[in-house]
Amino acid sequence: MSSELINIDESMPVNTVEEYLRMDRMPHIWCPSCGIGTTVNCFAHALEQSGLDLQKVAIVSGIGCTGRVAGYLKLDSFHTTHGRPIPFATGLKLANPELKVVVYSGDGDLTAIGGNHFIHAARRNVDMTVILINNFIYGMTGGQVAPTTPIGATATTTPHGNFEESFNLPYLAESCGAVYVARWTAYHVRHVQKAIKEALLKKGFSFVEILAPCPTLFSRRNKLGDGLDQMIYFKENSEIKNDADTKSVGLTFQGKITVGKFVDKERTTYLDAMNEFYSKKFGDKYTPYKG
Amino acid sequence: MKADPKGVLTGAHFIDGDHACAEGAIAAGCRFVAGYPITPSTEVVERIADRFPLINGMFIQMEDEIASSIAIQGAVWAGKKAMTVTSGPGFSLMMEHIGLAAMTETPCVFVDVQRAGPSTGLPTQPAQGDMMQARWGSHGDYGIIALCPNSPQECFNLTIKAFNLSEQYRVPVLVMMDECVGHMTERVIIPKAEDIEIYPRRYYEGTREDFLLFKPENDLVPAIVKAGDGYNVHVTGLTHDERGYPVMTAAAQEKLVHRLVDKIRVNADKIVEYKLDQVEGADIVVISYGITSRTAIPAIEQARKDGLKVGHMRLIVAWPFPEKYICALASQVKAFVVPEINYGQMVLEVERCVGGKARVDLVPHGGGSVHNPKDIHNVIINSVKGKN
Known part of the structure; x- marks a missing residue:
């Protein structure tokens, strides 16, 4: 039912991100005006601008709507289990440090079921880029409450409204040791692109949170209109504050959103720490580990 | 193929089954181990942690067994031979990833030094209560191989065999030790590297145009490639076709899962040993x-x-x-x-x-x-x- 519905005009210019995508898997599963596809477009542009050798870039996703990202990118791509893309990525990176490893997954996947792995990979400063799409809800399973759902929002498992405090993810990432922390929304496509590029080129555990509309299960259920209305909300309520204290950037239901690059610092990565430590310990007997 | 002499401690040793298992893994070419401490298996990873720095190995103590059991799979797709080690409670936590390894045909080794359960049970004392869990513990249908050493010498030998079988059939192989065998100290003879037979990873050797990530060979096992080789693989735990792409149909399920089960069933005569x-x-x-x-x-x-x-x-x-x-x-x-x-x-x-x-x-x-x-x-x- 897919391709015959799309009338392709051969004279149209080809989208330059197509070469980064598995076009043989289109159309994708995301709902109209979902923000995930927008971020993938930004990611592809960021890859293009990064100058990275694409044969050495691997992408790892967990489970959920954002978990499907790995499957649409024409890279070595791994669609793992729910919550576990970070430990898979840790194995991939430490086994072959030449690889640039990207984790691309959702808020529920990375900070609920996968929260333990998130904090430990940041603590170890494993060299990877984590892109987290925060749509405030579990989309794939039908709109259940997440650790990111703001107080007052409604989800199918909080039908009377959510009363649980949500995570402030930039603060969590920074306190655990991430060397690069940024937050943008799906409205800020240029900033998202730039942030992803910077994160990809940053050595260490880099983290980009991108707020994205979930029109089907978050906006509709909370009577916030459709995806476009959510984009207007992002546009009108976001305030760019680079270097903001991450303690102050927590989110509230339809409240102000602080966006920007909050952290960009240097810290020895897991592998460098290991090699430096063992080189001192064992002297010439030790050959630095390179995979 | 013969073992890499660099890691092989040829000679007679007086060591326990856990230590022998670690030496078996090293002799088999394992250079990535992720683990989490749990009695009575911990000595395996302690020895690995001690030995790995000087033989270009990567040991990482992960935050839990769930992480350990998938970190090894990332390492395999990056080209390493990899293993995790645990006991009952940790083995229970690893079940989902035994299923992932079976579904994605990721060759890797799980060692379970069995202790008495259920739950925390008797952490320092033996049992053989995980035998059905080894076979059926992850949801859905799949085939695995499980080995049962009865001495430290066999902990060494069968850990090598576990790696070889995992490479040959591209399945998770489970070394089902028990506390007694793990903590029993006996003479263990480690042969010369040239006398240790290693089954090499079945890397794809065909043309790029013909490449299909999950196209089986005659013995129902597909050849593998690794990340970074330029094949742009897609590996998923979803039901998939030979390209590795998700296909959500009963027909795709039948084709894939039938083969995953048959891979072991059809080759069983070659695998069984008693x-x-x-x-x-x-x-x-x-x-x-x-x-x-x-x-x-x-x-x-x-x-x-x-x-x-x-x-x-x-x-x-x-x-x-x-x-x-x-x-x-x-x-x-x-x-x-x-x-x-x-x-x-x-x-x-x-x-x-x-x-x-x-x-x-x-x-x-x-x-x-x-x-x-x-x-x-x-x-x-x-x-x-x-x-x-």
Whole structure:
């Protein structure tokens, strides 16, 4: 039912991100005006601008709507289990440090079921880029409450409204040791692109949170209109504050959103720490580990 | 292919099963281990952590067993041979990733040094209660291979075998040790590297145009590639086609899962391994595995002294189960006696294969110690009399 519905005009210019995508898997599963596809477009542009050798870039996703990202990118791509893309990525990176490893997954996947792995990979400063799409809800399973759902929002498992405090993810990432922390929304496509590029080129555990509309299960259920209305909300309520204290950037239901690059610092990565430590310990007997 | 001499400590050693298992992994070429401390398996990773820095290995103590059991799979797709090690509670946590390894055909090794359960149970004491979990613990249908060493020497040998089988069939292979075997210290002979046979990873050698990530060869096993080789692989735990792309249909499920099960079922004759002692002409055959194969020996010897014709069949490969052999044996003997440190797991397989053609008597043990040989002897005696 897919391709015959799309009338392709051969004279149209080809989208330059197509070469980064598995076009043989289109159309994708995301709902109209979902923000995930927008971020993938930004990611592809960021890859293009990064100058990275694409044969050495691997992408790892967990489970959920954002978990499907790995499957649409024409890279070595791994669609793992729910919550576990970070430990898979840790194995991939430490086994072959030449690889640039990207984790691309959702808020529920990375900070609920996968929260333990998130904090430990940041603590170890494993060299990877984590892109987290925060749509405030579990989309794939039908709109259940997440650790990111703001107080007052409604989800199918909080039908009377959510009363649980949500995570402030930039603060969590920074306190655990991430060397690069940024937050943008799906409205800020240029900033998202730039942030992803910077994160990809940053050595260490880099983290980009991108707020994205979930029109089907978050906006509709909370009577916030459709995806476009959510984009207007992002546009009108976001305030760019680079270097903001991450303690102050927590989110509230339809409240102000602080966006920007909050952290960009240097810290020895897991592998460098290991090699430096063992080189001192064992002297010439030790050959630095390179995979 | 022969083992890389760099990691092989050729010579005679006096070490326990856990340490021997670590040496077996190193000899097999394992250079990535992720683990989480748990008694009685911890000595395996302690030795790995000690040995790896000087042989270009990567050991990482992860935040939990869930992380360990998937970090190794990332490492495999980056080109390493990889292993994780645990015991009951950790083994339970790893179940989802045994399924992932089966579904994505990721060759890797899981070592379970069994202790008494359920739950925290008796952390420092033996059991054989994870045998069915090893076979069926992850959801859905798939095939795996499980090995049961009964001595430190076999912990060494069978860990190498586990790696070889995992590479040959692209399945997770489970080394089902038990606390006794893990903590028992005996002489272990580590051969020269040139005498250790290694099954190399089945890397794809065809043309790029013909490449399909999950296209099986004649033995139903597809060749593998690794991340960074330019194949742009897609690996998913979803039901997938030969390209690796998700396909959400019953037909795709049938094609894939049938092969995952058949991969082991069809090749079972080549995989099964057991040791027989005076089974020919026996009236009673004791079927045992792991530490219980050693506690059974005095019982069998006593029964023979009593004048009974008792044979002993020791399972070295528990899964796939040697069903053809036991089916055939069932019409030649009067009874089977199955001692195991659980309340009846592998005995169910024996009963299934025997199909009522002979008596089958379990000698159960709840765990916490090994059988008293007298208890096994009693069951053998009563089995003949039809009294159990």
